[in-house]
Amino acid sequence: MRLVTRAQWGARAYRTPNGATPYSRPRRGVKLHYLGTAYSDRPHDQCAAYVRQLQAQHMDGNGWSDVGYSFLICTHGYVYEGRGLSRRNSANGNTSLNEQDYAVCLLVGSSGLTKPTDAQLDGARDAIDYCRTKGAAGTWLGGHRDGYATTCPGDAIYAWAKQGAPRPKTTTPEKGPDMTDEQLFKAVWKRDAIPAPSTSKTAKTNPTWKAESFLPETYDQTNRILDALREMAKDIAILRAEVAKLKMGA
Structure with a gap:
């Protein structure tokens, strides 16, 4: 997994005490999200800046104590640490839903770039496995719309989640003729x-x-x-x- 820690992407310090609220019980599983706004792809060296922008929007615009998601996945397959494995997220809709599942956001939008890349799906799969093996997530997997009235995470990501979030099939390069x-x-x-x-x-x-x-x-x-x-x-x-x-x- 290509994990980008909070220090590496330049995260602001979260506000206490709310931003330091731990989960009080094991997570049922993982809920997938998308941005729900227009999003356009960008070179990877600009992804960290976008995650910082999103954190600022959540903290300064929404009044939250930190970026809302547990992890965020850019189109290049890198997994950005949000609230991580131990601190309760604020993206699933309410306190009960936030307590129930991790929140993993794929950086695609409701317009512009709406379908995740193969690298992004691969990174999201890494994040799901990470939540299960290193966190306390069970095997349940779904979308933000499960249990909350929203179109998130979009039809493409939701369908992928309901398929069990399989890794993208890689195309094997054609082998050329053997030569001495x-x-x-x-x-x-x-x-x-x-x-x-x-x-x-x-x-x-x-x-x-x-x-x-x-x-x-x-x-x-x-x-x-x-x-x-x-x-x-x-x-x-x-x-x-x-x-x-x-x-x-x-």
């Missing part, structure tokens, strides 16, 4: 498909080189550079000697 080392060498290194370097003397007469042709060219250029460095080192030594003489004369 000699065949691979001929197919790649001996293939005439690479433009010759413009600095080469044969570039005009032989504009396309085999990959292996670059090896001796590189070797020759390296030797020329080394020779030049040696000559430069000699010149520097002579200059240093002259400077030393001038200093002594001064």
